[in-house]
Amino acid sequence: MWILAIIITILYSFIMILVPRRPRFYPPGPRSLPIVGNLISVWFGLMKLKDHYRLWRSWTQIYGDVVGLQLGFINVVVVSGKDFIKEVSSREVFDGRPNGFFYMMRSFGKKIGLVFADGQAWSSTRRVILKYLKSFGYGSRSMETYISEECTALVNHLRGSCQPVGVNEMFDVSVINILWRLVAGKRYDLKDVRAKQLCTLIKRCFKVVDMSGGILNFMPFLRYIIPGPIGYTEMMEIHDILYKFIRETIKEHEANIDVQNPRDVIDAFIIESIENKTDAFSDEELQVVCLDLLEAGMETVSNTAVFMLLHVALNSSVQARLRHEIDEVVGGRAPVLADRARMVYTEAVLLETLRISSVAPVGIPHMARDDARLGDYIVPKGTFLLLAMYDLHNGDHWKDPHVFRPERFLTKEGNLVQHEWLMPFGTGRRRCIGEVLARSELFLFLTYLLQNFHLLLPEEDPKPSTEPVNGVSLSAAPFRLTFKQRR
Numbered sequence: 346m347w348i349l350a351i352i353i354t355i356l357y358s359f360i361m362i363l364v365p366r367r368p369r370f371y372p373p374g375p376r377s378l379p380i381v382g383n384l385i386s387v388w389f390g391l392m393k394l395k396d397h398y399r400l401w402r403s404w405t406q407i408y409g410d411v412v413g414l415q416l417g418f419i420n421v422v423v424v425s426g427k428d429f430i431k432e433v434s435s436r437e438v439f440d441g442r443p444n445g446f447f448y449m450m451r452s453f454g455k456k457i458g459l460v461f462a463d464g465q466a467w468s469s470t471r472r473v474i475l476k477y478l479k480s481f482g483y484g485s486r487s488m489e490t491y492i493s494e495e496c497t498a499l500v501n502h503l504r505g506s507c508q509p510v511g512v513n514e515m516f517d518v519s520v521i522n523i524l525w526r527l528v529a530g531k532r533y534d535l536k537d538v539r540a541k542q543l544c545t546l547i548k549r550c551f552k553v554v555d556m557s558g559g560i561l562n563f564m565p566f567l568r569y570i571i572p573g574p575i576g577y578t579e580m581m582e583i584h585d586i587l588y589k590f591i592r593e594t595i596k597e598h599e600a601n602i603d604v605q606n607p608r609d610v611i612d613a614f615i616i617e618s619i620e621n622k623t624d625a626f627s628d629e630e631l632q633v634v635c636l637d638l639l640e641a642g643m644e645t646v647s648n649t650a651v652f653m654l655l656h657v658a659l660n661s662s663v664q665a666r667l668r669h670e671i672d673e674v675v676g677g678r679a680p681v682l683a684d685r686a687r688m689v690y691t692e693a694v695l696l697e698t699l700r701i702s703s704v705a706p707v708g709i710p711h712m713a714r715d716d717a718r719l720g721d722y723i724v725p726k727g728t729f730l731l732l733a734m735y736d737l738h739n740g741d742h743w744k745d746p747h748v749f750r751p752e753r754f755l756t757k758e759g760n761l762v763q764h765e766w767l768m769p770f771g772t773g774r775r776r777c778i779g780e781v782l783a784r785s786e787l788f789l790f791l792t793y794l795l796q797n798f799h800l801l802l803p804e805e806d807p808k809p810s811t812e813p814v815n816g817v818s819l820s821a822a823p824f825r826l827t828f829k830q831r832r
């Protein structure tokens with residue numbers, strides 16, 4: 346009997362160590378059960394509402410802009426509203442990234458790279474990679490040339506097709522090409538099988554879980570019991586293939602590097618690592634940085650571009666006005682980024698797309714690096730913070746949030762409005778590093794395509810839905826368009 350008592354005491358103490366600390370002023374939220382916390386409510390909630398962002402919204406409506414949850418052994422706070430989202434994004438104490446298993450299993454079990462690292466290591470990697478990206482063309486004419494070349498290739502590719510085209514994968518290889526030319530000095534043909542396979546893998550891995558990391562994060566020991574159903578097996582398989590591709594690319598660079606003439610980000614990193622033998626320039630760090638750029642930079646832009654075409658095709662008056670502006674400002678020559686200054690309507694369409702599609706529905710989770718006050722509440726050290734970006738962009742504040750209306754970003758005089766409720770790339774210290782690239786890509790994709798084609802919904806297809814499909818980033822449900830060449 347006493348042996349049983351000892352075992353129960355040990356088990357209880359072990360569980361108590363794992364169960365997160367919840368101070369008296371922890372934010373309010375649904376009632377939690379011992380050990381599993383709110384996981385069961387999340388499970389039932391998802392069965393009813395389907396998508397995570399809808400579930401977080403339903404709880405925000407009950408508990409307010411700061412909702413406190415306990416998911417398995419982890420405290421999670423969902424933060425909504427412009428002011429709280431800005432506060433979390435701007436305070437250093439909240440600029441950590443989660444220690445969760447899901448986030449680290451893709452980076453050799455370590456907190457390295459750009460997206461899920463934090464502290465000193467993250468800030469120096471972010472600085473160095475931004476410096477390299479800029480020196481190989483990021484934000485300059487070279488980047489514009491890469492984007493224009495991809496737009497031309499895409500237009501030529503579509504010219505040959507009189508049949509309706511599936512749009513959901515249309516931008517994938519072009520987007521990878523632009524990024525990969527900066528990072529690895531390489532581009533692929535739009536029909537290249539391996540490039541297409543890589544894009545499919547990245548997209549698949551973004552559908553296995555949502556940004557909270559799911560059960561894999563909150564009860565990681567389950568990977569030993571049910572690795573398949575909780576997504577562990579698939580995530581590992583996908584990352585094995587992605588890392589194989591990245592390692593091959595790095596090896597090719599090492600084989601013919603000229604230390605006096607770096608060609609791209611990978612070369613610059615390898616050259617620095619020859620002199621600087623610290624962890625900051627390790628081989629693993631370079632691999633994770635490459636993976637971060639591929640994963641953060643591909644699906645987000647590709648999915649936003651797809652939503653953009655969907656809304657333009659569904660709204661014929663928007664399409665006509667866009668075409669009119671393109672004809673007036675650009676005419677028959679190739680569009681350039683400098684045209685943006687005179688193309689306010691096109692810019693408004695981009696802003697409205699970024700708002701309504703909000704492909705990063707909870708951004709990338711932050712983590713409290715210490716106990717911190719947020720509004721009337723205390724957020725304990727180690728808490729994950731999910732920022733309800735989808736709601737910020739689709740909430741009642743916008744009056745008619747579900748209507749695609751670019752005019753909301755224009756003043757009566759026809760000038761562009763910088764709306765403080767719109768932050769698709771986040772804000773503060775962890776703001777997206779790909780914003781300049783993403784905005785430039787979206788502008789040139791749209792202008793090149795509408796300069797050359799009428800976008801038509803095939804009559805034989807059902808009207809496509811604008812409801813997003815859930816995942817780490819939101820995507821449009823499959824649909825097709827006919828690209829009818831303009832005279």
Ligand code: HEM
Pocket residue numbers: 434459460461471524637638641642643645646649704705708709710769770771772774775776777778779780782783
């Ligand atoms: C429409 C396209 C994109 C959207 C909507 C988007 C959105 C975001 C958001 C919301 C964050 C998180 C900000 C935060 O933690 O508070 C982020 C971070 C990040 N994005 Fe993007 N992004 C896009 C394109 C890109 C591209 C093209 C790249 C590649 C160059 C990129 C690379 C990154 C990286 C590396 C981070 C992590 C930054 C850090 O933690 O320091 N993103 N992005």
